[in-house]
Amino acid sequence: MKVGRFTAVLAACGYGFLLSPLLLVCLLSFSADDYLTFPPSGWSLRWFGALVANGAMLQAARTSLLLASVVTLLALAAGLPAALAVARGWVPGAVAALLSAPLLLPTLVLGLALLMALQPLALVATWPGLALAHIVVVLPFVVRIMTTALSALPAELEAAAATLGASPLRVFWRVTLPLAAPGAIAAATLAFLVSFDEVVISLFLVGPRLTTLSVALFRYTESRTDPLVAALAVALIAVTVVVVLTVDRLVGFTRTIGRT
Known part of the structure; x- marks a missing residue:
C-alpha cells in the first residue's frame, strides 16, 4: 500500500512538472499587460x-486547417x-x-532535403x-497505426467472406x-494534428502568400513579445484536447496508439 501511494505521488509530481508550462501559458493568456511578464499586473x-x-x-489558421x-x-x-x-x-x-x-531523420535535415527536391x-x-x-x-x-489495427483483425472473418464467394475487393470493403x-x-486524427502543428519543414517551403499557422506564430514571436501568443497557444491546446478526448471516447484513441 505504501509503495502504491509512493508511486502515485511520483506520478503526480511527474505530471505536475510536465504540465506546469501549460499552466503558465494559460495564466499569461489572460494578462492585461502589453508584454509577457509574470506574474501579470x-x-x-x-x-x-x-x-x-x-x-x-x-488566414494562416484557415490555410493550416485546409492543408491538414x-x-x-x-x-x-x-x-x-x-x-x-x-500487415x-x-x-x-x-x-x-x-x-x-x-x-528517423531530424526535421531540419528532412526540410532541407525537401526544399532541394521541390525547388527544381x-x-x-x-x-x-x-x-x-x-x-x-x-x-x-x-502506416504504423493502421498496421497495428489491421494485424489485430481476425483473419477468419476475411476467410469466411472469401469462402462465401466474395471477391478480394468486396472482402476489403465489407469486412x-x-x-x-x-x-x-x-x-x-493523429495525422491531422501532426500536419497542423508542423513548423520546421513548413519554414522551408512556405512563401509570403502561403503561410501556415505554426509558421505565422513563429514569425510573430520573432518581433513581438505580447500575450497574444499565449492566447493562441491556449486556443490550440483547448481544440487539441477536445479532439483527442472525443476520438478516444468514440474509438479508443489512447488504446490504439498505445499498441503501436
Whole structure:
C-alpha cells in the first residue's frame, strides 16, 4: 500500500512538472499587460479579442486547417494499402522499415532535403509542394497505426467472406475496412494534428502568400513579445484536447496508439 501511494505521488509530481508550462501559458493568456511578464499586473480577455481581430493569423489558421485536412485524406488513401500489405506480409520487412524512415531523420535535415527536391520542380511555396512535404511526415504515423489495427483483425472473418464467394475487393470493403475503422479514425486524427502543428519543414517551403499557422506564430514571436501568443497557444491546446478526448471516447484513441 505504501509503495502504491509512493508511486502515485511520483506520478503526480511527474505530471505536475510536465504540465506546469501549460499552466503558465494559460495564466499569461489572460494578462492585461502589453508584454509577457509574470506574474501579470492584471487580468483581461483583451488578447483573445486581439487574436480574433488578427486577420493574418486567421488566414494562416484557415490555410493550416485546409492543408491538414487534405494531407490527412491523402495520407489515409496512401497509407491504408501500404499498411494492409505490411500487415498481411505481402511485402518484405525492409519495406515497412523504409516507410518509417522519415521518422528517423531530424526535421531540419528532412526540410532541407525537401526544399532541394521541390525547388527544381517549382513546387516551393505552393499548395502541392507543401501538401507533399506534410504527407512525407504524417504517412509513417498512418502506416504504423493502421498496421497495428489491421494485424489485430481476425483473419477468419476475411476467410469466411472469401469462402462465401466474395471477391478480394468486396472482402476489403465489407469486412476489413469496417473492422479497421477505429484505427483509421485514430490515424486520421493523429495525422491531422501532426500536419497542423508542423513548423520546421513548413519554414522551408512556405512563401509570403502561403503561410501556415505554426509558421505565422513563429514569425510573430520573432518581433513581438505580447500575450497574444499565449492566447493562441491556449486556443490550440483547448481544440487539441477536445479532439483527442472525443476520438478516444468514440474509438479508443489512447488504446490504439498505445499498441503501436
